[in-house]
Amino acid sequence: MNAPSAKSSLGGNAALMARTLAAPRLEAGGVPPRVLLSGNIGPMAGAMLPPTVTVVPSGTPGTYAADEVHLILEYGAGEALPGVPTAVAPRANRLILTADAANLNVEPLNAILAAADAGDVDVLVIAGLHMLEPLPADTRRVMLRDLAAALRARTGRYTVHLELASSAATEYAADIAAHLFPVIDSLGFNEQEAAFLFEALGGVFDAAPVAAPEAGAQRTGIAGSRAQVTSLGAALPTIAELLRWVFEAAPSLSRIHFHSLAYHVLAYHPAGGDGAGSTPPPLRWRAKAGALAAGVVTAATAACAKPAADLHTDALRLVGELAASIGDPAVAERQPFTFSSKEVVARWSWQSAALGHNVTFLAAPVPVCRQPVATVGLGDAISAAGLAADAISVHVGEPLESSVEHRWPLLKLARRAFASLRTALAGDKQ
Amino acid sequence: MVAALAVAYGVGLRLDSQPSSDPAALLRALARGAGAPAPNLTFALGYNVCVDAIVRWQEVLNGSETGAVAAGGLAADLPALSTLEDVYATFVHHFVAACFPALPLLP
Numbered sequence: 001m002n003a004p005s006a007k008s009s010l011g012g013n014a015a016l017m018a019r020t021l022a023a024p025r026l027e028a029g030g031v032p033p034r035v036l037l038s039g040n041i042g043p044m045a046g047a048m049l050p051p052t053v054t055v056v057p058s059g060t061p062g063t064y065a066a067d068e069v070h071l072i073l074e075y076g077a078g079e080a081l082p083g084v085p086t087a088v089a090p091r092a093n094r095l096i097l098t099a100d101a102a103n104l105n106v107e108p109l110n111a112i113l114a115a116a117d118a119g120d121v122d123v124l125v126i127a128g129l130h131m132l133e134p135l136p137a138d139t140r141r142v143m144l145r146d147l148a149a150a151l152r153a154r155t156g157r158y159t160v161h162l163e164l165a166s167s168a169a170t171e172y173a174a175d176i177a178a179h180l181f182p183v184i185d186s187l188g189f190n191e192q193e194a195a196f197l198f199e200a201l202g203g204v205f206d207a208a209p210v211a212a213p214e215a216g217a218q219r220t221g222i223a224g225s226r227a228q229v230t231s232l233g234a235a236l237p238t239i240a241e242l243l244r245w246v247f248e249a250a251p252s253l254s255r256i257h258f259h260s261l262a263y264h265v266l267a268y269h270p271a272g273g274d275g276a277g278s279t280p281p282p283l284r285w286r287a288k289a290g291a292l293a294a295g296v297v298t299a300a301t302a303a304c305a306k307p308a309a310d311l312h313t314d315a316l317r318l319v320g321e322l323a324a325s326i327g328d329p330a331v332a333e334r335q336p337f338t339f340s341s342k343e344v345v346a347r348w349s350w351q352s353a354a355l356g357h358n359v360t361f362l363a364a365p366v367p368v369c370r371q372p373v374a375t376v377g378l379g380d381a382i383s384a385a386g387l388a389a390d391a392i393s394v395h396v397g398e399p400l401e402s403s404v405e406h407r408w409p410l411l412k413l414a415r416r417a418f419a420s421l422r423t424a425l426a427g428d429k430q
Numbered sequence: 431m432v433a434a435l436a437v438a439y440g441v442g443l444r445l446d447s448q449p450s451s452d453p454a455a456l457l458r459a460l461a462r463g464a465g466a467p468a469p470n471l472t473f474a475l476g477y478n479v480c481v482d483a484i485v486r487w488q489e490v491l492n493g494s495e496t497g498a499v500a501a502g503g504l505a506a507d508l509p510a511l512s513t514l515e516d517v518y519a520t521f522v523h524h525f526v527a528a529c530f531p532a533l534p535l536l537p
Contacts, residue, residue: 003489011482014475021473033471039479048481056474068480073487075525083497089525095487099512103478112476121474128478134510158474168509290465297464302459308461330490340449341459364460367453376482387473389465 009047009376011070011126012103013163014039016377020298020384022052033388035238035301038112040102042067071097072376090232092372103131106143110150117155120395123387124156126184127163127380132424133172140172143178151183157394159256159284161186163383164193173200181250185271185284188383189302191230191239191260198222198229198242201249205229218248218354223329232261237323237334240350240361243267248354255285255390259295259382262320266292266362266386280357284392289345291390292362298385302378303369316367326363339365376384487521496522 010019014037022035037049038056044067049055074094081087109126116124126147132140151160162184167173173196181187189197198205207221224238243256247269254271255277258264268287270280285291297308304311327334328350337346344365349358450456495518499505505523508516 003485005486005489007484009482009484012479014477015479018475031467031469033467033473036472036474038476039477042481045479051434070480070482072482072484073490073521074484075487081496081500081522082493084500087522087526089499095524097517100480103480106477108477112474116474119472120471123519125473125475127475131478141477286465288465290463293460293464297457297461308457311454311457313452313454316457322451339456340451341455342449344456344459344463365456367457375483384482388467391468391471393468393471411527
């Protein structure tokens, strides 16, 4: 390509998430997880993968002799189209043009599922299903059905995260939800994908508030507007309303990671309970502010290509309001909350009679890079960083925390003390 | 000397405890609280992998063409792109609307 600014880099949501997961993060320290990746990996992409990523082969060796290339047209915030001063880009962003053949083949998903079942995998991440959108609807549906059947029949205990990406076919988004949401645990998406998914599932913006639908009943919509989710001036209560609605539409989900330019939100629901009034089942996530913070820090540092310590006031700005209301719009009382360096993460719960348990939210404002070096792959990096800090090992016997223990940490101490005492007594008896 | 140190410590603590709304202060607070992965985690991922060719839009699309599309009200949110006109219409739509889709080019 004869373009002075042209540069090539690793692409594809699964590959970008793998790269983030495999990299030691200077901000948080710690040891990076072990990472397995299966995909249609061509020679250039293969050379760009970190050596710490273990490639799980799929299909016939040599099938992917060529790389799939995505053309990414980047533009900066405030740029205007020539001759039309009013046609201004409100934010730095990009348009991605694809013409994939290899990524229409989901064989690597079968390979990675087999590897996850065979090994000590803690989290399976599925990304890239939007690449199937050009296929006929019936073909896509068969692929989703087969994938759902494979996940339902899995022998490993691992949790499953699905990273959504931009889609233009509401029917396909609804198919993904119908087939896969019942067999996955976690979902990641940005504000555009959130609004698209909500509408694809039949949700209605600007709906009359419903205070407390019956157990198992689905709200028709949310009181907030589409702009309150997708615009730069997004509103936290509306985002939370939408996330609770998604949980009510897909009660098997236990975690949603929402990431937009203004705010990041992690929402949890103790999936798998047996209805209202019962003790909430254990969360399969740490559900700590640190997971949310890891994602926000990754957004700023990846966009600016600098560590947090080197980013100062002149390099950053805030898009969302620091003064927020975190109350349920269907309930009269609203709780004012002001984000600051002392309270940078808000945490609250909303009741959901439809789910039988509370939905817990963690939210933080995002310090946005004024002059981003990169816009490509930020969402994948954010989701991967959040997952890395949120995941619980399902193999080392780390106890799962219940949502009750999140609200009452003393209960956790008491449980641990009781477990130690019981172990000691059992040892005495032997 | 000890009293002076105590006063300085107290003043420092006091200053440090002031909440700040500065974005850099928020980022530092978040970085301090960012969680590290639990030990011995294993992630498995699939499936899309590619090479991104990243370029400034002006080096691929003609500036005056984009201006003409915007001025003529021809911007459109198309799900798939079959012609060069489709590419211009969709680019201008997303440029102004701040969206960021990945769109398939049809043969």
